[in-house]
Amino acid sequence: xxxxxxxxxxxxxxxxxxxxxxxxxxxxxxxxxxxxxxxxxxxxxxxxxxxxxxxxxxxxxxxxxxxxxxxxxxxxxxxxxxxxxxxxxxxxxxxxxxxxxxxxxxxxxxxxxxxxxxxxxxxxxxxxxxxxxxxxxxxxxxxxxxxxxxxxxxxxxxxxxxxxxxxxxxxxxxxxxxxxxxxxxxxxxxxxxxxxxxxxxxxxxxxxxxxxxxxxxxxxxxxxxxxxxxxxxxxxxxxxxxx
Amino acid sequence: xxxxxxxxxxxxxxxxxxxxxxxxxxxxxxxxxxxxxxxxxxxxxxxxxxxxxxxxxxxxxxxxxxxxxxxxxxxxxxxxxxxxxxxxxxxxxxxxxxxxxxxxxxxxxxxxxxxxxxxxxxxxxxxxxxxxxxxxxxxxxxxxxxxxxxxxxxxxxxxxxxxxxxxxxxxxxxxxxxxxxxxxxxxxxxxxxxxxxxxxxxxxxxxxxxxxxxxxxxxxxxxxxxxxxxxxxxxxxxxxxxxxxxxxxxxxxxxxxxxxx
Numbered sequence: 001x002x003x004x005x006x007x008x009x010x011x012x013x014x015x016x017x018x019x020x021x022x023x024x025x026x027x028x029x030x031x032x033x034x035x036x037x038x039x040x041x042x043x044x045x046x047x048x049x050x051x052x053x054x055x056x057x058x059x060x061x062x063x064x065x066x067x068x069x070x071x072x073x074x075x076x077x078x079x080x081x082x083x084x085x086x087x088x089x090x091x092x093x094x095x096x097x098x099x100x101x102x103x104x105x106x107x108x109x110x111x112x113x114x115x116x117x118x119x120x121x122x123x124x125x126x127x128x129x130x131x132x133x134x135x136x137x138x139x140x141x142x143x144x145x146x147x148x149x150x151x152x153x154x155x156x157x158x159x160x161x162x163x164x165x166x167x168x169x170x171x172x173x174x175x176x177x178x179x180x181x182x183x184x185x186x187x188x189x190x191x192x193x194x195x196x197x198x199x200x201x202x203x204x205x206x207x208x209x210x211x212x213x214x215x216x217x218x219x220x221x222x223x224x225x226x227x228x229x230x231x232x233x234x235x236x237x238x239x240x241x242x243x
Numbered sequence: 244x245x246x247x248x249x250x251x252x253x254x255x256x257x258x259x260x261x262x263x264x265x266x267x268x269x270x271x272x273x274x275x276x277x278x279x280x281x282x283x284x285x286x287x288x289x290x291x292x293x294x295x296x297x298x299x300x301x302x303x304x305x306x307x308x309x310x311x312x313x314x315x316x317x318x319x320x321x322x323x324x325x326x327x328x329x330x331x332x333x334x335x336x337x338x339x340x341x342x343x344x345x346x347x348x349x350x351x352x353x354x355x356x357x358x359x360x361x362x363x364x365x366x367x368x369x370x371x372x373x374x375x376x377x378x379x380x381x382x383x384x385x386x387x388x389x390x391x392x393x394x395x396x397x398x399x400x401x402x403x404x405x406x407x408x409x410x411x412x413x414x415x416x417x418x419x420x421x422x423x424x425x426x427x428x429x430x431x432x433x434x435x436x437x438x439x440x441x442x443x444x445x446x447x448x449x450x451x452x453x454x455x456x457x458x459x460x461x462x463x464x465x466x467x468x469x470x471x472x473x474x475x476x477x478x479x480x481x482x483x484x485x486x487x488x489x490x491x492x493x494x495x496x497x498x499x500x501x502x503x504x
Contacts, residue, residue, distance in 0.1 A: 049401045071403020081398050085416040085493045094412065098402045126493040146402055 001060075002027050002182045003073070003150050008047055008057030009207075010040075016207035017043050021057070023184075023201060023210070025150065030176065030183045032193040034239065035203035041186045042078075044208070045152050048184070049075040061150065071098075074146035076153045080139040082127035088138050089114075089123040095146035110145055116175065117141040133164045137171070144181060154186045166224055169195055173220065194235045195222060202242050212242045283463040288470065291463035298452070299471060305448040306441065307475070309365055310433040313372020317429060320373065321380030322422075328381075329388040329414065330406070346378045354440050368440040368448070375436040376429035383425030387418030420494070423487040430479040434472060 005023040009016070017040040025031050033041050046052040048059055050070035058067045066072045074095070082091045089107055092114075096106035114120045117137045127135055136156060143151050157165045173196065176183070187193050193200050197216050204211045218231060226232055265285050271277050272284035283291070292299070324342075328335040350371060357367035391414045399409050441450020449468055456464040488494070 051397065051400055070401050073401075075398070075401040077394055077398055079394060081392075081395055083395065083412070083416070085419075085491065094399075095402045097412075098399065098404045098408055128493065 001025070002029070002062060003048070003184070004060040005044075005048060006058050006060065008044070008054045008059070010043055010047060010052065010054045011207075018047070018054070019207040019209050021203075021208070021210055025182050025184055028176075028180050028182055029198045030185065030196055032185045032187055032197040032200045033203055034187060034190065034193045034200050034243075035208065036243075037188060039203050039205070040208035041203060042154060044203075045075065045154055045184075045186060048152055049073055072147065073150045073152060074143045076139055076143040076151065076156055078154045078156075078158065080127075080135045080159075082135055082138055082142075084127055087124050087126060088119060088130065091127065092119075092138055092142045092145060095142060110141070113141055113145070116178070118171070131164075132160050133168055136160065136168060140172070144179065148179070148181065150182045150184065152184050152186075155188070156185070157192065158187070158189070165192075170223065172196070173222065177220075190236055190239050191227060194232055194239070195224075195227060200239070202239065204243060214238060214242075280460075281462070283466055287463045288466040291461070292467035292471070295464060295467065299449075299468065302447055302449045302452045303471070303475070305365075306434065306437045306450065309368040309437040309440075309448065310372055310430075312365075313369045313437065314376050314426075314429060314433045316369070317373045317376030317433070318380050318426065321377045321425070322384060324377070324381040325384035325388060325418075326410075328385055329410070342378060342381065345374075350375050350436060351439060354443050357440065358443050363444045363446065365445075368437050368445065371440040372433045372436040375432045379428045379432070380422065380425040383421040384418050387421030388414045390421075391417045419491055420487075423483060423491075427480050427483045430483055431476040434476050434479070438472060 001024050003023075003025040005021055008018060008021040010018040021044060023031075023033075033044070035041055043052065047054045047067075050059070050066060050068055050072060053068040058065055060066065061072055082088075083094075086094070089110060093103075093106040093110035096109055097103060101109070111123065114123060117140065119134065119138055119141065122130060122134065122138075127138070130138065136159075140153075140156065143153070157168050160168060169192065185193075185196065194216060198220075200214045200216065201210050202212045202214070203209070214235065216235060218226065268277075269285050272279070272282075277284075279287075324338065328338055353374065354367070354371055357370050361367040361370060388410075395413050396409055399413060404412070437448065438450040438453070441448040442454055445451050449472060453465065453468050456468070
């Protein structure tokens with residue numbers, strides 16, 4: 001197992017937010033956490049990323065316990081969080097600089113991926129000069145350079161318009177094929193979850209618990225036509241009944 | 244094209260207003276409403292300025308030097324204070340109230356003391372400038388540090404960044420615009436501070452020049468030096484804007500690159 005979350009419970013004061021969460025993620029898998037807002041998805045990500053120590057339970061990466069130690073798993077927040085005062089190249093290479101690589105070495109390493117992520121020619125632009133889709137791709141590249149093992153994506157596509165979003169889904173699926181990233185994705189969009197995931201965890205209730213786990217057994221890569229098939233609709237129906 | 248035209252109009256309105264005011268002032272004078280011994284006419288002020296130009300320039304350098312030296316030290320100290328207050332909460336709790344209290348002490352009241360302690364040289368002038376410029380810098384920067392985006396900090400923490408790295412990558416660049424806002428206020432404080440301390444004793448500087456022409460009731464020269472000080476402050480503020488533009492290229496209007504997919 002790439003990533004395992006074992007019996008995690010967390011509370012803010014008296015308010016329990018998460019209870020007995022069990023999650024696992026295999027190599028090269030894309031797993032979604034689906035749930036309404038306020039169900040504790042982001043809190044769970046903070047626990048996995050090591051920003052928050054859970055009251056009970058533990059987090060394991062490739063067999064090592066990493067509970068409460070940040071810097072091991074890459075994390076992309078809801079907003080793209082590109083720093084407006086750094087060029088795209090400096091933004092993207094930031095995780096390498098944090099890891100104490102020299103600025104030049106960090107830039108050089110990051111530059112190699114610009115073509116793959118469709119950012120070639122934009123190295124020296126500032127984030128405000130990019131479109132929403134490009135900003136998102138830059139943020140994803142930064143996430144990838146942070147750790148190529150596991151990526152946590154917190155609603156990465158929610159701020160994009162429908163057309164851009166659908167293009168980003170296709171792009172992400174094709175990039176995933178090549179860069180072998182294992183991804184845990186937060187979303188409240190059922191279609192997105194079914195389209196992208198190998199498995200879906202449904203998080204619901206107060207405090208948040210894993211209510212169900214659904215395997216999407218359809219071959220990848222899937223395209224947007226998949227969203228019109230019987231199969232897709234039956235998965236969707238199954239999820240709606242669970243929520 | 245339309246935009247350019249609009250720009251010209253935007254410039255013209257305030258310029259016309261200032262020109263109208265000056266013409267009005269001159270007319271009042273020519274008609275005889277304002278007696279010459281109380282308020283000189285604009286033309287007399289300009290003449291006085293031109294006549295005394297070489298002398299004024301000698302004094303300007305002294306005042307500018309005091310202002311710049313004080314400003315540089317003030318910025319340095321302000322930065323160090325803001326950094327320490329940001330980095331250590333105890334320092335913040337201890338230092339911040341003192342800063343606020345010292346700020347309520349009027350500078351004009353401390354200036355004579357500084358002269359008594361430090362003599363008639365440039366030392367008391369520079370010290371006064373340091374005192375008046377330090378506060379806006381320190382407080383502005385500190386506000387900038389405190390306003391840092393929590394999510395950006397969260398992101399860097401997730402990357403395993405140390406506090407110093409968070410400071411360097413998030414807080415410092417975020418505080419830059421506040422630093423420049425503080426410096427913009429401080430440059431005019433610095434000039435005025437230097438002039439005030441020169442009033443109280445010294446050998447050279449615009450303040451010294453002012454006290455001399457005051458004693459000889461040379462109103463035209465008084466006004467000439469007042470306008471010179473105003474012009475200097477405006478020029479320096481403009482210079483700060485230019486430096487800010489160069490130092491923060493991401494803030495420029497986004498005409499350099501169109502959004503592209």
